[in-house]
Amino acid sequence: MRMIAVAGAGLLLGLAGCGNESGAGVGTGASLQGRTYLSTAVTEDGKPKQLVPNSRIRLTFSDDGRLIAEAGCNSMQSAVDTGDGKLSLDKQLAMTAMGCDEPRHRQDGWLSKILTSDPAWKLEGDRLTLTSGGTTISLTDRETAEPDLALDGTKWSLETVVSNDTASHQVGSEKAWITINGERVTGSTGCNELQGKVAQATGKLTFGEIATTRRACPGHAGKLEQTLLSGLKGDVSYQIDSNRLKLRSGANGLDFTAAR
Structure with missing residues (x-):
């Protein structure tokens, strides 16, 4: 960062x-x-x-x-x-x-x-x-x-976007969230609803293709949607620390907190 x-x-x-x-x-x-x-x-x-x-x-x-x-x-x-x-x-x-x-x-x-x-x-x-x-x-x-929350069944709200050595809070990110249940991921990009498949392994998630609704997302909403979907692609490592979920793919990643 x-x-x-x-x-x-x-x-x-x-x-x-x-x-x-x-x-x-x-x-x-x-x-x-x-x-x-x-x-x-x-x-x-x-x-x-x-x-x-x-x-x-x-x-x-x-x-x-x-x-x-x-x-x-x-x-x-x-x-x-x-x-x-x-x-x-x-x-x-x-x-x-x-x-x-x-x-x-x-x-x-x-x-x-x-x-x-x-x-x-x-x-x-x-x-x-x-x-x-x-x-x-x-x-x-x-x-x-604060014991670690379960990965499955928790609503994880997007908090921070990590890109190389920079961490940022993007406009509207508090509206974006995901929930994982077994082999299924659902959520919102902050503009469109999303759903797709995900495979779980120890410390690793593998996301399949993510489908979204087709509402137009101009400006910051469109940028946030693109960032979130890019972070939910292919193999990513994950770590849960209390009420926080960190997803990482190389030097990039997404940080979530459990929704209150």
């Missing part, structure tokens, strides 16, 4: 390095690596802080020593050292370049400042707590908070 400079966090191009958990956490063998945590509560100076509606803080500690964080819109990341009970990130974060509304843009900036302030961390079972100044973020392991 394309990365841009973040106000107050800067631009990071090199993400080499690995985490170090010496002296961190609670209890012997406490480890963050390879786990994802979702926020359950945020307080500032002892008072609850309300996040932007329908948003949640998401922290992923990758196996290669990076922290990947989200606050409702863009994704930010950096190499991270978790030693001595602190999250030590490079003071410059890399961030995707998706457009956000102003409340979510401010929330992205707020989270980046917290993460680059060397917050203290504490892990107790599946509960992670970050503390920086008067701010406390309480999180729970993603597998406990």
Whole structure:
């Protein structure tokens, strides 16, 4: 995904390095690596802080020593050292370049400042707590908070289109969706209804020809329809992470979220 400079966090191009958990956490063998945590509560100076509606803080500690964080819109990341009970990130974060509304843009900036302030961390079972100044973020392991949804029977709404190193939210994408049931896929391009066949294998879907209704789709609607249908063609890999479905074919792909 394309990365841009973040106000107050800067631009990071090199993400080499690995985490170090010496002296961190609670209890012997406490480890963050390879786990994802979702926020359950945020307080500032002892008072609850309300996040932007329908948003949640998401922290992923990758196996290669990076922290990947989200606050409702863009994704930010950096190499991270978790030693001595602190999250030590490079003071410059890399961030995707998706457009956000102003409340979510401010929330992205707020989270980046917290993460680059060397917050203290504490892990107790599946509960992670970050503390920086008067701010406390309480999180729970993603597998406990939001188990993976089933591929079949879930209505997946299009959220992001990935093309090479760029992720974008196309106009009208919230109207596009798919549902897979066995060997059948149905849905909407945001303009026309669609249906077709799909074969399932472990981590892979193979789409047959997709048929659509014949309503004219001018402008953005036509572009979105073409993009969606291109992503539902032939062999694609898939991954489900909680309420998210990622389809990939080479450097291109489609990201969906489960419809509420």
